[in-house]
Amino acid sequence: MERTSTDARHGSQGRSGHRGRTAVVGSGVAGLTAAHILGRSRHVTLYEADDRLGGHAHTHELVSPHDGRMHRLDSGFIVHNRRTYPRLLRLFDELGVATQVSEMSISVRCEGCGLEYAGARGPAALFARPGNLLRGPYLRLLAEVPVFHRASRRLLDAGGDEALTLGRFLEREGFSPYFRSHFVTPLVSAVWSCDAGTVLRYPAAYLFRFMAHHGMLSVSGSPTWRTVSGGSREYVDRIARQIAEVRTGTPVRAVRRHADGADVTAEDGTTESYDAVVIAVHPDQALRLLADASALEREVLGAFRYSRNTTLLHTDTRLLPRAWSPVPRPRSSAAPLEGVPDVPDAAALGPPAQRPPEAAERGHEQEGAEPAEAAGEREGHARDHPRERCAHLSSPFTDRPAATPRGPRPWSRTPPPRAAGRR
Structure with a gap:
């Protein structure tokens, strides 16, 4: 357990002549914002089970073995935009947090049929492999994208059938299995961190409202995405310095309400009374904390269920689709950053301004790069034997038990296509 304190600022007085005491449980953006605002008039004690603050805002400091430079990369909260996140931007303005223009795109590589492309990166990324120009199903996929956008907007304009799942919507509107497997499934999986089977069980209207809100139901007109300069820890640290008392490594066992406020019992058995308690954790965690729910x-609170998703942070350029990297994807091992394992089947994370340059700049001369004739032979085989290489053409979806809230449900993991979202 670690406790830090700051000088209490002047504010309203409690019933016994001192500032009211408030506990905040959880240090994600909700808990930090509550502590930031309540701290203007009250003595706030922040409880966090982890040994760090921030929750989903998690900045990693990694040292490059090539030049010794420190790089900050975010693996949780990464991007935002002014149109969709006005309150977050208001918080940043209050804290004096600087932001910078970033990018949010998605790259897809199907290890079944060999298709690779990227969205939001121009024509060159859509046709990252020359063979894409000869792929009839892929050309049809591109034509179906604006049709999908229009059909989604029509559903929302009609009020949205809350019982209609995404899978049923795609069937009803006649979209091809190839489009579902190589566009819709990777897109939704990357945005919502869920598997292909769960994607199809999402309520369509719920999903489309989210996509419309983020400018994702049109080919153009998306908002300008931004990222926090120096990583999301910048706003976490600035709020933490203003909180009267911060207790990291302090799991809360129970919160019990009474006539004068509420008692907070930590995992070590100590109990303290507060005038008010803000529970800023996930619903299932909140339910476990409430002793008198x-x-x-x-x-x-019991309606929400969750799945555990593993994220791997790496700098192995072999795993970048051609559509994502500006240079041919090398086949040899790239030197990983200190403390980061060189692991397969993962996506490099972090916006361009924060990603280590070696993750994107190592080039064609790398030993072991795939010969051009081998790449051409592989692409030719993919064209001639599409069903042999891509199971999704004949069996587009793997249905597995889902987990998360009732309504939209996140996922498990299925075989390719693999999406590498740069967020």
Whole structure:
């Protein structure tokens, strides 16, 4: 357990002549923002089970073995935009947090049929492999994209059938299995971190509202994406310095309400009383904390289920689709950053301004790069034997048990296509 304190600022007085005492449980953006605002008038104690603050805002400091430079990379909260996140930008303005223009795109590589392309990166990325120009199913996929956008907007304009799943919507509108497997599934999987089977069970209207809100239901007109300069830890650290008392490594066992406020019992058995408690954790965690949960609280908070998703942070350029990297994807091992394993089947994370240059700049001369004739032979085989190489053409989806909230549900993992989202 680690405790830090700052000088209490002047504010409203409690019933006994001192500032009111408030506990905030959880240091994600919700808990930090609550502590930031309440700290203007109250003495705030922030509880966090982890040994760091920030929750989803997680910045890693990695040292490049090539030049010894320190690089900050975010693996959780990475990008935002002014149109969709006005309150977050207001918080950044209050804290004096600098932001910079970034990119959010998605690259797809299907290890079944060999298709590779990237969205939001221009024609060269759409046709990253010359063979794409000869792929009839892929050309049809490109034609179906604006049709999908229009059909999605029509559903929203009609009020949205909340019972209609994405899979049923795609069937009803007649979209091809190839489009579903090589566009919709990778897109939704990357955005929502869920597997292909769960993607199809999402309520279509719920998903389309999210996509419309983020400018994802049109080929153009997307907002300009930005990232926090120096990593998301910048705003976490600035808020933390203003909180009266911060307790990291302090899991909370229970919160019990009473007439004068609430008691917070930590995992070590110590109990403290507060005038008010803000529970800023996930619903399932909140339900476990409430020692006196009402029937309604149990019903609402108990409706959410979760799956565990593993994220691997790496700098192995062999895993970058050609559509993502400006140079041919090398086949030899790229030297990983200190403390980061060289692992397969993962996507490099972090916006361009924060990613280590070696992750994107190592080039054609690397030993072991795939010969041009081998690449051409592989692409030719993919054209001639599409069903042999791509199981998704004949069996586009693998249905597995889902997990998450009732309504939209996240996922497990299925075989390719593999999406590498740069967010």
